Amino acid sequence: MQPTLDEIRSWAATVDVPRVALALGISRSHLYELIKRGTVPFRVVQFGNRYRVITASLIAYLEAC
Numbered sequence: 001m002q003p004t005l006d007e008i009r010s011w012a013a014t015v016d017v018p019r020v021a022l023a024l025g026i027s028r029s030h031l032y033e034l035i036k037r038g039t040v041p042f043r044v045v046q047f048g049n050r051y052r053v054i055t056a057s058l059i060a061y062l063e064a065c
Contacts, residue, residue, distance in 0.1 A: 011055045013054070014045065014053065017035070023062075041061050042054065
C-alpha cells in the first residue's frame with residue numbers, strides 16, 4: 001500500500017530504495033536505474049553499494065508535484 005505524505009513525513013532521515021519506490025508507485029528496479037543515471041529529482045546518498053534517499057528531499061519533491 002502506498003504511504004501518504006503524512007506517513008512519509010514520519011520516516012527516518014534517510015530511507016531505503018524499496019520504500020521510496022513504493023511511495024512513488026514505481027518498481028525498485030526502475031528507481032535503481034534512475035538513481036544510477038543520476039536523474040532522480042531528490043537527494044540520494046551512497047553507502048558502499050547501498051543507496052539511501054534523503055527523506056526531506058523526497059518530501060519536498062512530493063509536495064511540489
